[in-house]
Amino acid sequence: MKKVFFATRARGFLNHVFKCNEIEFNFIIDNKNIYELNNQKRKILSWIGRSPVFDWLGIIQRINAKNKLGIINGSFNRFLKSDKPYFIYLENPTALYHYKLNRKKSLLGKSNINRYLNDTNLKAIICMSEACCDTFEQVCGNFEGQKKVIYPYVPSNGYVNELQISQRAASSDINLLFISQGIRFLSKGGLEVIDAFKLLCLERDNINLTIVTSIKDVDEKLIDEIREIPKVRLLDFQLSYEEMEDLYSKSSILLQPTSDESFGLTILEGMKAGLPVIATRLYAIPEMVKDGENGFLTNPHWWFFDKNNIPNSKVWNHREQTLYSGKKNDELIQFLYQKISFLDDHRDILNRMSLKSYEIANSSPFSKESIIQSWNSTLKSIENSQ
Template identity: 25%
Template sequence: MKKYKVILFQKYIRSFVTNFFKHLNSFEFTLEHKEESTAQLYKRLNDFNNEINRVKTTPLLKLRRILGIPNVRIKFSGKGDFLFTYGCLVFGNKPYCIYSETGLSIYNYDRAIADNPIARTIASFLIRRKKLKKIIFLSEAAQKSFLSSVKYSSRTKKIFERKSVYCYPLMEAQDYSIKKYSGGLKLLFIGTFYIKGGNELVTAFRRLKEIHRNIHLTIITSLGVMRQSDVKKIKEIEGIQLFDAKFTKDELDKLYKTHDIFIMPTYRDGFGLVWIEALSHAMPIIGTNQFATGEFCINSHNGFMYPNHPLQDYNNETFEIYGKYYNPKDFYTALFKLQKEGKMRPVEDFLCDSIERFIRNPGLLEEFSKNSAGLYNKKFHPDVISERIESIFLEAMEK
């Protein structure tokens, strides 16, 4: 059987992109640069003050906003049969497919670039070119957000609808055991602390610990982007283990296996790979409805979802992305203001109530664990994803 050769030429390609090619029959890939690991991403998060004051409006970005330049690479190559990119269009001589996290990915996630008519014209031209075979989105929410977030001509919309599809990232299957209640609960949080709702979770845990002694919380996060006063306070709370995000994949897998419930009340996510990792270990999930997360956690089926947190930066029905919190500084300013005013208390109440449900109903943990395993096997298992992405690539090669 002929194997098509796929070229991935961008720097810092993440492993969830290259994972696609581990199980395909008709395709093999060449990676021109090294992958970027999750650990490398966390290394860039090393200072609290820098992070909460971070803005993305560099001189280069300001120029792109003025000139209207979306994410475009010029690539002429004699290698391979087609190109596969993450979040960028291509002007070149090879057919290609894009993998895109949201409807604004090709505009650097920047509302100002997307609103520039020149950028839209360039993007529309490249979308209509025959060289672009497929725009593949990480989630159904992302696919919907493309047309709702940017105004395109009817001609471009028709071509987009023909070329667009979604396919979840491929996360390897795990040997798992169904979680069962044994008199206590082990809770797991993995993510950037404030952005992912860690502060509200810690507050909720302290309230619960006064009533339920046999609950435990493990937090894996980048300690460098936390207030050191918060780090000190959390380390003094009985029942909480706080670790810096320097774990290997095998070490993280062990944590998933030894904990009961994955908790992620996130306020800022375009996708959320850790949710799929949790599902692959049959973990029930407690989280917030944030863009694509409703595709991983079905409320009262395999977890509990808080429906409307106050920092949502998109339309819940159309998935139009507003871009109000594009700069981390603006997001943190809004979050800390809401926390100071006590307006995040409903999230804390939701977390308390959701955790308590598993204590009040001991059979719920096993029920939701089975449902998480079932959801993973139905939608996210490597066999399912491999079959889907292979069919997408084959269709792209036929056109």
């Protein structure tokens, strides 16, 4: 089988692609380079890499992929030093310059990005979303190669089917689910979720909330407060993929009132289990959640990306004063409270939205079949470009 050498670290969700036997290329990657949460060493290196000094120097990381096995090289969010045709699988354009808006503005930074984009071995930018693809030139620069969207491959949830989803919607209890990875509990809307849940519990005794987060990365006093709230289950972000699938299948509604999102993998995973989603219309989220069809959307507290999906420097460069400030948004709290109450009172709509989420998530362009076809055709075109 033809080989693709994947030269960079990669998020855990890409394992589904790497291990898929129906993709006609064999991915070679060191298992040590698969991660979901950064360890302490990586956090320190990431902090150093985002230094303002490096902005001025215009330093853009390129990973060495020369003299490696395979006919194609690949990367996640990074340029490569490659002696073969290569592609980049891209979360959002700013990832190519370390999510630092000022790095692209420096003369050296702009020069380096243009030079790397014009590398004749860089054959394709594969974007995780339409939001990434549509804004690439404006945010990153001109690219003459192939540019397309292949959504993350999330397998169908084996714990659910349409009958089970309908039975779940008719159940007396409403089980809410909120997931926040890493240190982003505040920026994902965790405080608003907690306050909305407290309001719901004043008048309803059938509402439960499960929070999955990296407990050590959340303020200790806040964790203690959460543990004191009745009917809240707090789980550390160390569940296996199968355990997460089971958790999704036993939930009723996914809450993602985020101000800080480049894709929203949790949303797609929840939809695979037939969960309606109450979220914000930030970046790629409206590509999955159709307001009034399989969930409800509202404006985020902070526009990390603006309404045209361009990074908003007023938030992006001032996160401590915005995303991580701990300031609550009363409108977002009321929105969550009202929409959860509405779905609890109208189980027919909860059922319809649940089934619609399941349908969208298991149809093109999110289905296994369409994603495999896209990967096969894209990799073949890169191979033939030599």
